[in-house]
Amino acid sequence: MKESRYNIFFHMGKNILAYNARTNALAEISQEDYKVIQSIFKDPDSNSTNKLYQDLLYGGFLVEDNFDELAMIRHNMYASRFSTNTLKLTIAPTADCNFRCPYCYERDVLKDKQMTDDVENKIIQMIESNLKSIATLGVTWYGGEPLLERKRIESMSEKIIKLCNDYKVDYFAGIITNGYLLDPDTLLMLAKYNVRTIQITLDGVAKTHDQRRYLKNKGKTFDKIMKNLMDISMLYEEEREKLPNISIRINVDKNNKEDASELLNFITNSPISRFVAPYIAGVYDHKDIDNEYTLTTGEYNELRDRFIEECIDKGYRIDYNTFYPRYITSNCVCDRINSGVIDPEGNIYKCWEEMGEESVCVGQVGGNPISNLPKRYFDYMLFDPTLDEKCSQCIILPVCMGGGCPLRRSRDKVRNCDEQISEIKSSIIKSYKLMNQ
Template identity: 25%
Template sequence: MEKVSRYKVISRNTYLASNGDAVRLVYATRVSKVLPVKQAVADDLEAGRVPALGEQQLDVLRRYQLLVPAAEDELEAVTQRFTNNADDPGRRHIALFPTAYCNMGCTYCGQTHRRTSLRGNHREAVRRRVLAMLKHPQTTSMRLDWFGGEPLMGFAAIRDLSQSFVPVVEQRELDWSSVIITNGALLDIRKIRALAQECKVTHAEITIDGPPEMHDRHRPLKSGGASFWRIIDAIKQALDDESTAGLTFGIRSNVDVHNEDAITDLLELLASHGFAHPRVRFGIKPVHSWGNDVSAIELGKRHFAEREAQWLILMRQLGLNFEILPASPAPVVCPAVTRSDELIAPDGNIFSCSEQPLVDHLSHTAVGDVTSPWAQGADLRPEGAYDDWMQEVAGGQRACSSCEFYPTCGGACPKLWRDGYGPCPSFKFNTQERLDLVAELNGFAIPTGAVR
C-alpha cells in the first residue's frame, strides 16, 4: 500500500505545456526537485489520493518520493536521514578564524572585534587538529572555511596553514571544498590567485549591500574609506584570469529597511559590469539577529519575500545566476547539530555554531579548546547546545515537525528558533513566484492573469 507524501508544494498556477496540456508544478521537498504533472494528477496529489496512473507513471512519482509506503512515518524517516549524515565521521567540516578583527563596522553585525590573531601555540594546535582530520582513514571529504572577523586580515595565517593542509588533501585525493567568507575590501588579484592556487579555496562569499554610496554607508570601513569599487574591480580581474578558474564567487546582499530600495540598482549595476557570469551566483538575505537586537531595522518575513520575488524576476531578466529553489535536500541542518563540524576561534575556543564565536555574551558556549587532550587528534567535538535539535523536531516540539519544507531546509537555524526568531527561509513565503520562474525556464506558458 502507498500514500501521497506530505512533503510537497503544488503550484497554485496552471501552465500550458508546448503540446497544449495543462500542467501544474510539484516541488517534491524530500528530493528537492520540481516535477510537472497534469492538472488531474495535481488535483489527486493535493487531495491526498494516489492517482490512477499506469505503473510507469507511478514509478516517476515514487522516484520523486511523492508516493511512499503507507506505513512509513515520514517525519521519522526524514529526521533519520539528517541524523545519519550528522553522525557520518567521514565527512568533516571545519571553519577557522585567522583573526578576531574586522576592518568594517557594519551596524547590523553582532560580533565584537578585537585585534587577536591565530598565532603561536593556538595556530600549531589548529594545524595539528586539521591534519589529524585530513589523515584519518575514515575521512573521505573535507570542507575548510575561512571565517572571521575579516579573514583576509589574517592572510598570512591562511597561506601558512594551507601549505600544511593542501598536500595531504591532494595525496589522499579527498573530496575537497573550501570557502572564504570575506567583506572583500582587502581583495586584489594577487590574493585571489594565492587563494585559488596555493590555498585551494573553491568559493568566495562576498557581501555587497547596494550601489557604491549605499554599500559604503551600510558597510563602512573603520578607516573611513570606501570599498565598493575596490571589491568590484578585484572580482572582475579574477573573472578575466584563467588561473583563478577554480574559484567561484557568491555575491550576498544583506537587506534591511535602510537599503531595500537600493537592491534593484545594485543588480542592474553589477549586470552592466559583467557579473552575469557562470562563476558568479547571487543571494539576497534579510538582516537577522546575530546575538544583537536588529528589530528596528529588520524586514518582516512576508514583506521581504514579496520584495525578493521581484528581485528574482529582475535577476532572471538580467541573466544573473541565482538559486530559484534548493536543488537538493540539505545533507545536514548546520554545524550546530553535526559533531563532525566545528569552528575554531583565534583564542583556541571551539564552537559548534557559527553565530557563537566573537560574540561576548556567548563565549561560555564553547565546547572546548583546541589545546585540550581530546582535540589533539581527529575525535568528533563534544556535544553543543543544539545537537539535540533533531530529537526536538522528531518529537513534534517545533513548527518544523509539520512543515512541508522540513526535508529541504532541516529547520535552517536551531539557535534562532530557541532565541525566539523563526528562521524559515524566504522560499517558504514566495514559492509560487519561484515556481513561475521554473515554469518560464522550462518553456511552460504562464496564463494571463495568473498569480505572480
C-alpha cells in the same frame, strides 16, 4: 499501498503541480490525471495496472503500507548529523576587522587578536588526527576579516593541502571577505590553495555602501573594492576555470532595500558582470524583535523575488535550484557532529555567529574535551523535529526540518510555519518556471 503523507498538489495555470517533499519529485499533471490519481489513492490495489500508478510509485507519491516515512526521515537526519565522513571547519585567523559595519553581529566582539603559531600548529595536528577517518575536508576562511592574516592563510593552507594529499583526502576551501584587500596577487594565492568560492559584500553603490560598510576610521570602501574587482577582471578573462567563483552579497534592510537594484545595474554595466554572481540576503539582528529596521520574512521574500527577476531580465543565469526546495538532513555546521568554528585563540564554537560568546564555547584545539557542554550545543545536536508535535504532522517536514537556522530556533524561538509552507509552494512554482524557460 498508501498515499505518501508528503504529497502537495496545487494549481499551475490550467494544470496542477504534484510535489513530494520527501523525494523532492515534481511533475505537472492535467486536471484529468489528477482525478485519476485521487482514485488511485482511494483504492491503490485495484489501480495497479494504470501507468499513473507506476509513476506515483517512482516519484514516492505512493508508498508501501508498512513503510514509515517519518522514521526514514528521522534515520536520514541522524545519519547525516552524526556522519564523520566529512570534516567541515570554519577558521578565523583573526578576530579583528578593518571595517566597522554597524549591523555586523560581531561588532561587539571584534578585537585586535591574531592567531599564533602555537594555535596554528594545534589546528593542523587536530586536522591530521581526523584525516585517517574522513574522505573530505572543507575549510571556510572567516573573521573578522581573514585577509588581514594572509600569511597565516598561506601557511595553514600549504600544510593542510600536503596532509590531504598524503592521506588521499579531497580538500576544498572558501573565504568570506569584505574585498578591501582582494588584489590580483591575493586572488591568485587563494586559487593556488584551492579556494573555490569567495563571498564579497556590497550594500549598494558608493553612497549607500560607504554609509554602511566603512573602515575603522570611518573611511570609504566602495571605490577600493570596485578597483580590486576591476583589477582582477583580466585574470578571469584569461583563465576563469582556474579561479574561484565570486558572489556579491547585498545585505538588505529597510534602510537600503531599494539600493539593491541600483547596484545590480552598476554591476551589469561593468566588466565584473562577466564573473560575479550578485544576490541579496536579509540583515539579521536578534535584538530587533519588532523589525524596526530589519525586514520581515514576507518583506524579504518579496524583495528577493523581485531582485532575481531583475537578474534574469539582465541576462544573469539563475538556475532553478536557486529556488527548488532542498531535502534537509542537517542545516549547517551547528547540527553536524564533525564540524566547528575555530577562533584565533583556538576556541571552538558550533556557529560563526557565536564567536566570542564564551558561554557557548564547546572546546579548544589541543585541550581536554569539555565535559560540561553548553545547553545550546544539545539544542543544536539533539533537536528532533520528527518528534515535535507540530513538525511531525507537517507536509513540508523533509524540506523544513523545524524552520531553518538552528541558532535562531534555539536562541530566538523563531518558527513561522505558515510563512514556511507558503514560501515552499512559491519556491516550487518559481523553480518550475525556470525549468521551462
